[in-house]
Amino acid sequence: MDIRVLVVDDELSMRQFLAILLEREGYLVDQAESAEAALALLASQNYDLVFSDVKMPGLDGIALLEEIKKDSPDTAVLMMTAFSTAEQAVEAMKLGAYDYIAKPFKVEEIKVLVRNALEKRDLKRENKRLRQEVQERYSFSGLIGKSKAMRDIYSLIEKVAPSMANVLILGESGTGKELVARAIHYNSQRKDKPFVAVNCGAIPESLMESELFGHKRGAFTGAINDRPGLFEQAEGGTLFLDEIGEVPLQLQSKLLRVLQEREFRRVGGTDARRADVRIVAASNRNLEEQVKEGTFREDLFYRLNVVQVQMPPLRERSEDIPALVEHFYKKFVSPPHDGQIITASALKLLMSYRFPGNVRELENLVERCVVLGSREITEDVLPFQIKRDCTEIVREICGAHEIPADGLDIEAYLNAIEKRILLQALEMNGGVKKKAAEFLRLTFRSFRYRLAKFGMDDE
Structure with a gap:
């Protein structure tokens, strides 16, 4: 890709010298004898780098720098002058100049400065692209599903994200x-700060305090250096504590104190550190x-449970399965083909399957089909487990009944089957409705609604 450079200087000899030097390095170079002429060129052409003198008749280089950064912040700008002062240099750097160099300068110095300026510009652009990609991935578009359960979750995220709750x-x-x-x-005001995730169940109990809060050198055997913990790494951002129920009671009290006081101490340390972190x-x-x-502190539970999001299992939102299949298929097939992704019979099987592993299991299933070389997901490429489970469910519930002549x-037939299943679930779980609901992969509210339909809910 061609790199375009604009040289701005009221001295013709300096413009020509820099143009010849930069063209020999393979850059496309334009020249302007004033800041006004440079702005006219910038209005019609994008430049990767601008060399500008500071002192020029009319608009000076500092004013030109301000205009460039206002309209094209990614353009690298190198300022040059024969009358260098520390104040000018500081002002130029504050306004976004990559560097400030004094005339006369060496040829090799210019070559190095140009390479470094362009590398820094490329790095900034890549970081910007990656941030945008991450934000798009984890915005609402990253959550797949149009079921009522998912729409309720989108609405809740939209309300709670801007807060500190x-x-x-x-x-x-x-x-x-x-x-x-x-x-x-990524939908909060902290989106440009770190998002730090930790699986509390994957950290040995003896190391968990150090992982969360950090430690001082010599705090315990093996602590050879000071080390920041996850709270410090997430400063200004969000700390995601996955599987919080695995945190031991002793550490729960320290975690509670951080939530209450917004401060913590490293293991072996005495200095209190502020915790500007959303949990x-x-x-x-x-x-x-x-x-x-x-096994879990009640006060900590209420501190964490300011806003609760209840994620529905996939079996309770099977209407989202077609969209999820399409999303994962496009993720694993590059480029995706324009034909049918999944047959109707295969999709029917997936929508009848219980998915004990939920969305993650479905993602792995789609990846498996793609790895096996299937351009279309059919019954033949689905795992035997899915076909067997779906067949057994039908056989167990419906038996071998035939439609009467x-x-x-x-x-009435389906209601009778449903009633029998509800009664069996209650019997198998000692009459405890909550357990029976979990046994049938239903929410407690849905289970009670079904009981009430048959006059069996006595509460």
Whole structure:
């Protein structure tokens, strides 16, 4: 790709010298004898680098620098002058100049400065592109699904993201809890600060305090240097504590103090450090049950549970499966073909499957189909487990009944099957409705609604 350079100087000899030098290096060079002429060229052409003298008749180089940075902030600008002062140099650097050099200068010095300026500009552009890519990935467009459950979650994220409120995300493994946490962060005012994620269940108990809060040199065997913890790494941003239910009781009290006081101490340290961090926590456990059992602090639970996001399992939003399949297919097939992605029979099987691994399991399934070379997902390429489970569910519930010769009241038949399943689930779980609901992969509210339909909900 061609690199375009603009040289601005009222001295013809200096313009020609720099133009010849830069053209020999392979750059495309334009010249302007004044800041006004330079602005006219900049209005019709994009430049990667501008060389500008400071002292020129009319508009000076500092004013030109301001105009360039206003309209084209990614353009690198090198200022040059025969009358260098420290004040001018500081002013130029504050306004965004890459460097400020005094005449006369050496040829090699110019070559190095140009290369470095262009490299820095490329790095800034790449960082900007990556930030934009990350924000797009974890904005609402990164969450797939149009079911009511997902629309409610989008609405909740939109409301809670701009605040500083702690958020607790609950749901089974694979439902996308971290994706929601990232969406909250990247739709907040902290989006340009770090998002730090940690799986509390993956850290040994003996190291967890040091991981979270850092440690001082000599605090324990192996602590050979001072080390910042995750709270310091997430300064100004968001700390995502996944599987918060795995944090031991002793550390829960210290975590509670950080949430209350907004300060912490490194292990082995005495200095209190401020914690400008937003906390988003998640768990696939029932934290309220843990509170009752005494394995999770009640006060910490309420501190974390300012806003709760309940992630629905995939089996409760099967209408989102077609969109998810298409999303994952495009992710793994490059470039994606224009034909059909999945057959109707294969999609029907997926929408009947229970997906114990939720969205993560579906993603892995689509990747498996692509790796096996399938341009179209058919029944033949689906794992045996899915076909077997779907067949067994139908066989277990419906048996081998045939439609009677005189016809069938399908509503009454299906209601009878549903009622029998509800009763069996209650019986198998000792009459405890909450357990029976979980057993049938239903929310408690949905389970009670179904019981009430048959006059079986006595509460």
